[in-house]
Amino acid sequence: MSKNRTHTDARITLAHGNGGRLMRELIDEVFAQALGSQLDTRVDAARLPLNAPGSDWLITTDGFTVEPLEFPGGDIGSLAVHGTVNDLAVSGATPRYLSLNVFIEEGLEMAVLERISHSIARACETCGVRILAGDTKVVRHGQGGGLYLATTGIGERRHGVELGIERIQPGDRLIVSGTVGDHGTAVMLAREQFGLSGNLLSDATSVAPITESLLQWPGLRFMRDPTRGGVATVAHDIASVAGATVRLFEKCLPVRKEVRGVCEILGYDPYYLASEGRVVAALSPEVAEPAVEILQRLGFHDACVMGVIEPGPPRVILQTGLGGERILPELEDDPLPRIC
Amino acid sequence: MSKNRTHTDARITLAHGNGGRLMRELIDEVFAQALGSQLDTRVDAARLPLNAPGSDWLITTDGFTVEPLEFPGGDIGSLAVHGTVNDLAVSGATPRYLSLNVFIEEGLEMAVLERISHSIARACETCGVRILAGDTKVVRHGQGGGLYLATTGIGERRHGVELGIERIQPGDRLIVSGTVGDHGTAVMLAREQFGLSGNLLSDATSVAPITESLLQWPGLRFMRDPTRGGVATVAHDIASVAGATVRLFEKCLPVRKEVRGVCEILGYDPYYLASEGRVVAALSPEVAEPAVEILQRLGFHDACVMGVIEPGPPRVILQTGLGGERILPELEDDPLPRIC
Numbered sequence: 001m002s003k004n005r006t007h008t009d010a011r012i013t014l015a016h017g018n019g020g021r022l023m024r025e026l027i028d029e030v031f032a033q034a035l036g037s038q039l040d041t042r043v044d045a046a047r048l049p050l051n052a053p054g055s056d057w058l059i060t061t062d063g064f065t066v067e068p069l070e071f072p073g074g075d076i077g078s079l080a081v082h083g084t085v086n087d088l089a090v091s092g093a094t095p096r097y098l099s100l101n102v103f104i105e106e107g108l109e110m111a112v113l114e115r116i117s118h119s120i121a122r123a124c125e126t127c128g129v130r131i132l133a134g135d136t137k138v139v140r141h142g143q144g145g146g147l148y149l150a151t152t153g154i155g156e157r158r159h160g161v162e163l164g165i166e167r168i169q170p171g172d173r174l175i176v177s178g179t180v181g182d183h184g185t186a187v188m189l190a191r192e193q194f195g196l197s198g199n200l201l202s203d204a205t206s207v208a209p210i211t212e213s214l215l216q217w218p219g220l221r222f223m224r225d226p227t228r229g230g231v232a233t234v235a236h237d238i239a240s241v242a243g244a245t246v247r248l249f250e251k252c253l254p255v256r257k258e259v260r261g262v263c264e265i266l267g268y269d270p271y272y273l274a275s276e277g278r279v280v281a282a283l284s285p286e287v288a289e290p291a292v293e294i295l296q297r298l299g300f301h302d303a304c305v306m307g308v309i310e311p312g313p314p315r316v317i318l319q320t321g322l323g324g325e326r327i328l329p330e331l332e333d334d335p336l337p338r339i340c
Numbered sequence: 341m342s343k344n345r346t347h348t349d350a351r352i353t354l355a356h357g358n359g360g361r362l363m364r365e366l367i368d369e370v371f372a373q374a375l376g377s378q379l380d381t382r383v384d385a386a387r388l389p390l391n392a393p394g395s396d397w398l399i400t401t402d403g404f405t406v407e408p409l410e411f412p413g414g415d416i417g418s419l420a421v422h423g424t425v426n427d428l429a430v431s432g433a434t435p436r437y438l439s440l441n442v443f444i445e446e447g448l449e450m451a452v453l454e455r456i457s458h459s460i461a462r463a464c465e466t467c468g469v470r471i472l473a474g475d476t477k478v479v480r481h482g483q484g485g486g487l488y489l490a491t492t493g494i495g496e497r498r499h500g501v502e503l504g505i506e507r508i509q510p511g512d513r514l515i516v517s518g519t520v521g522d523h524g525t526a527v528m529l530a531r532e533q534f535g536l537s538g539n540l541l542s543d544a545t546s547v548a549p550i551t552e553s554l555l556q557w558p559g560l561r562f563m564r565d566p567t568r569g570g571v572a573t574v575a576h577d578i579a580s581v582a583g584a585t586v587r588l589f590e591k592c593l594p595v596r597k598e599v600r601g602v603c604e605i606l607g608y609d610p611y612y613l614a615s616e617g618r619v620v621a622a623l624s625p626e627v628a629e630p631a632v633e634i635l636q637r638l639g640f641h642d643a644c645v646m647g648v649i650e651p652g653p654p655r656v657i658l659q660t661g662l663g664g665e666r667i668l669p670e671l672e673d674d675p676l677p678r679i680c
Contacts, residue, residue, distance in 0.1 A: 010450035017444070017478025027476060030450070031442075034457035035464070035471055046472045048437065048494070052392030061439035061492065063477040097388065099401035101441065101490035102371075104357070110350035110370070117374035124375070131375055132386040133492065136367060137403040138357025139678060145483040150441035152401065152473065152492035154388070338479060 019229030020331030042165065042241070044224060045091035048154065056157040060087040064149040067338040069112060071190040073183075073202030076149055077116035079276060079340060081123035082206050083227065084153035089211040090223040090279060092163050093155030098124065099133040100151055105144030116147065127206045129153070145338065158215060165282075167221040168242045173288035174307035177210045177279040177300050178203065179254040180231050184273030184339050185262050200258045204276035211279060213298055217291050219284030226280050227340055232271040232328045234280045235307065235316040245312035248328070251321045254302040271318070272331055274339050282309070359569030360671030382505065382581070384564060385431035388494065396497040400427040404489040407678040409452060411530040413523075413542030416489055417456035419616060419680060421463035422546050423567065424493035429551040430563035430619060432503050433495030438464070439473040440491055445484030456487065467546045469493070485678065498555060505581045505622075507561040513628030514578075514586065514647035517550045517619040517640050518543065519594040520571050524613030524679050525602050540598045544616035551619060553638055557631050559624030566620050567680055572611040572668045574620045575647065575656040585652035588668070591661045594642040611658070612671055614679050622649070 015022045027041050040046055045060035064080045074082075085095040100120070104113065124131060182203040189198050207225055214220050226234045231253070235246040248271070255270045263270045283291055288305050295303035316328040355362045367381050380386055385400035404420040414422075425435040440460070444453065464471060522543040529538050547565055554560050566574045571593070575586040588611070595610045603610045623631055628645050635643035656668040 012444050012446055012448045012450065012453065012478060014446050014478055014480065017476060023476065027474075030454055030457050031474060031476070034454070034461045036461065041474070048472060050390060050392055050395065050397065052390055052395060055391060057390065059437070059439060059473050059494075061441055061473040062475045063441045063443055063490070065443065065477045065479050097399070099399060099439075099492040101401055101403040101492075103403055103405065103443070103488055103490075104352050106352055106354050108352040110352065113352065114370055114374070117370050121374045121376065132388060133399050133401040134367075134371060134375075134381070135402045135490070136357060136363065136371070137405045137488075138352060138354055139405050139485055139488075140354065142482065143485040143678075145479055148443055148477075148479075148488070150403070150443075150475070150490040152439040152441075154399075338483075 015332060018331055019233050022332065044087040045093060045155070058088055058091055058093040058155050058157050059152065060084060061150065061152040062087060064340060065145055065338045066187060066340055067145055068190050069116065069146050071187050071202055072200065073186055074204040075116050075119050076147055077119035078123040079204050080149040080151045081120055081127060081129065082204055082276060083340060084151040085127045085129060086207045086225045088153050088155035089206070089208045090225055092161035092215060093157040095127055095129045095153055095155040097154045098129050098131045098151050100131050101149065102134070102136045103144055103148040104136065104138045105146050106138060106141040108146050127208065161215060163220065163222050165222050165238060165241045168238055168282045168309055170244050170309050170311045171285050172221060172282045172309045173285055173305050174246065175281050175283065175288055175292050176231060176254070176304060176306045177295055178302045179256045179259070180226065180275055180278065181259045181270035181273030182256060183276040185259045187339050189262065198258050200256065202276060203278060207277060207279050209298065210295065210300060213294055214279065214281050214291060217283060217287045219287035221282040221284070223279050223281045225275065226278055227274045227276060229331050230272040230274060231280055232316060233331055235328065236330050238282065238309065239314040239316055242309060243314050245310045245314070246307055246316045247310055248307040248316065248318050250318055252304045253306050254304060271328060276340065355673050358671055359573050362672065384427040385433060385495070398428055398431055398433040398495050398497050399492065400424060401490065401492040402427060404680060405485055405678045406527060406680050407485055408530050409456065409486050411527050411542055412540065413526055414544040415456055415459050416487055417459035418463040419544050420489040420491045421460055421467060421469065422544055422616060423680060424491040425467045425469060426547045426565045428493050428495035429546070429548045430565050432501035432555060433497045435467055435469045435493055435495040437494045438469050438471045438491050440471050441489065442474070442476045443484055443488040444476065444478045445486050446478060446481040448486050467548065501555060503560065503562050505562050505578060508578055508582045508622045508649055510584050510649050510651045511625050512561060512622045512649045513625055513645050515621050515623065515628055515632050516571060516594070516644060516646045517635055518642045519596045519599070520566065520615055520618065521599045521610035521613030522596060523616040525599045527679050529602065538598050540596065542616060543618060547617060547619050549638065550635065550640060553634055554619065554621050554631060557623060557627045559627035561622040561624070563619050563621045565615070566618055567614045567616060569671050570612040570614060571620055572656060573671055575668065576670050578622065578649065579654040579656055582649060583654050585650045585654070586647055586656045587650055588647040588656065588658050590658050592644045593646050594644060611668060616680065
């Protein structure tokens with residue numbers, strides 16, 4: 001919904017769900033408008049005010065509509081656990097509990113549902129979370145996408161952790177924990193309609209080992225997992241809140257050869273494609289390189305400093321390998337619906 | 341999924357979502373099987389173990405797929421708030437917080453989404469709950485039902501309240517707080533395909549005033565809101581857990597004339613149709629009548645004692661007005677998909 005919408009026949013488009021500008025406007029102008037001050041739409045996880053002295057709980061929620069339901073490296077079940085657990089982890093919380101909503105389309109094979117249920121259980125075990133509440137709805141054939149899931153997660157924030165996108169200042173560095181766009185590309189390749197195939201796996205996994213490491217640094221300002229909209233969209237959110245320019249270095253940004261190849265064929269930009277097991281973090285300048293070194297030693301070999309916050313108008317600049325500059329615009333059209 | 345399923349081509353049917361036998365088997369044999377002891381599938385709201393001394397928090401979740409999205413007496417937005425708030429209320433908790441998942445089908449009119457968002461906000465205000473976390477996904481035209489919602493609710497259990505279906509004993513009375521099947525019938529009438537119309541409103545609302553009143557009685561054993569599957573399905577759950585016979589009195593059970601008329605035309609049984617603002621409660625025999633009298637004085641004029649738990653095999657008997665008996669079987673085929 002654009003600000004100059006005056007006609008009454010406006011309808012939802014796929015671009016309202018892509019994590020970019022239209023989605024932000026939909027949330028700000030419809031949901032936040034109606035729900036008033038109830039909802040902080042800018043955080044990955046919100047404080048759960050429980051009057052429980054000595055503990056600090058966070059809550060987050062996410063919906064999952066990935067197509068196909070099973071893809072190389074994961075499925076909608078593991079994704080629904082990791083996605084919500086990761087939103088808690090990047091907020092500095094230890095994930096503890098989940099609720100699970102299941103919307104099944106009539107005709108879904110029972111065997112698929114059984115595999116995905118077991119995948120959910122394995123992911124919960126890996127992440128140390130427990131499902132406390134669940135609900136199942138079945139919709140008619142032709143009124144669903146096989147299976148949609150929603151998970152709400154509750155986690156305990158580590159004592160003394162203070163993170164927030166608003167804490168980022170010019171001079172801060174942006175790091176990324178690994179290659180970008182693997183998940184988006186792997187899901188795309190798994191869709192028959194693209195007529196491509198490859199050995200690429202989704203990177204979907206828990207980011208807790210990464211966030212645990214980064215939380216050691218007092219200079220850590222902010223973390224986010226670059227899902228829908230990719231690292232470019234995280235950079236835009238930072239530029240917008242910090243009122244500053246985000247400069248990303250193309251020669252540092254780790255992109256797998258296969259991802260770059262698929263993007264060239266299909267005309268996509270890997271910086272806008274989803275990862276589901278990476279972390280983008282903003283750190284004060286003196287700790288960015290040491291933090292990356294520790295991550296590399298932990299096995300995150302592609303971790304790197306990918307950018308810097310500079311004084312200047314809120315925008316995202318990609319400094320290309322040849323020393324040129326390219327503006328990365330805010331995502332508008334949806335390149336890849338139902339990627340997560 | 342029946343217990344004797346041996347073929348590998350089993351698929352989900354609408355009956356897996358109707359609150360009856362197939363749904364229970366799906367939950368027990370697929371989800372509970374995979375998730376092991378993580379999930380108590382028999383409670384309306386589960387304990388949220390927060391290590392918060394002096395407080396006792398419950399969590400519940402529910403998905404909403406009602407068609408049409410707006411119906412006389414409510415819409416999917418108010419339903420998504422009331423449905424989850426009611427699961428907390430019948431568990432003896434005061435609802436406090438919600439998370440909200442939105443799955444929008446491409447093409448939904450923005451004006452509809454705006455009306456429903458405001459309806460969500462009004463319902464939250466009425467119920468005294470706050471939405472802390474939200475997420476929006478958009479799916480392609482033809483892959484959704486306009487709008488699906490999921491809400492997870494967190495509430496604080498009243499001190500000293502101990503309720504549970506397993507506390508019900510032979511001799512206990514079952515009461516219902518008002519007419520049954522209004523919601524199911526109103527939604528049905530709102531669907532053009534039935535070619536019927538009427539002035540009936542859905543009963544969808546918060547049941548907190550009812551549960552607050554019933555919680556005063558030490559003889560209160562258990563409360564549930566008779567949604568999918570209606571009062572007959574609540575009675576079956578009780579019969580199954582208590583290992584006893586549930587006898588319902590047709591001449592007491594309050595059914596609106598319009599509901600009975602529509603059921604006669606379409607061949608439905610009102611005892612299986614959803615209510616979204618009623619409470620079924622089990623109480624010890626000596627307090628059932630006084631509890632009903634108080635409810636009537638509070639304005640719930642149709643509240644009544646509708647049944648009794650008897651020693652005997654687990655089954656549900658309807659004692660008809662003429663003194664005969666009819667077995668009410670466990671719901672199997674789905675009479676009304678997408679009713680909530």
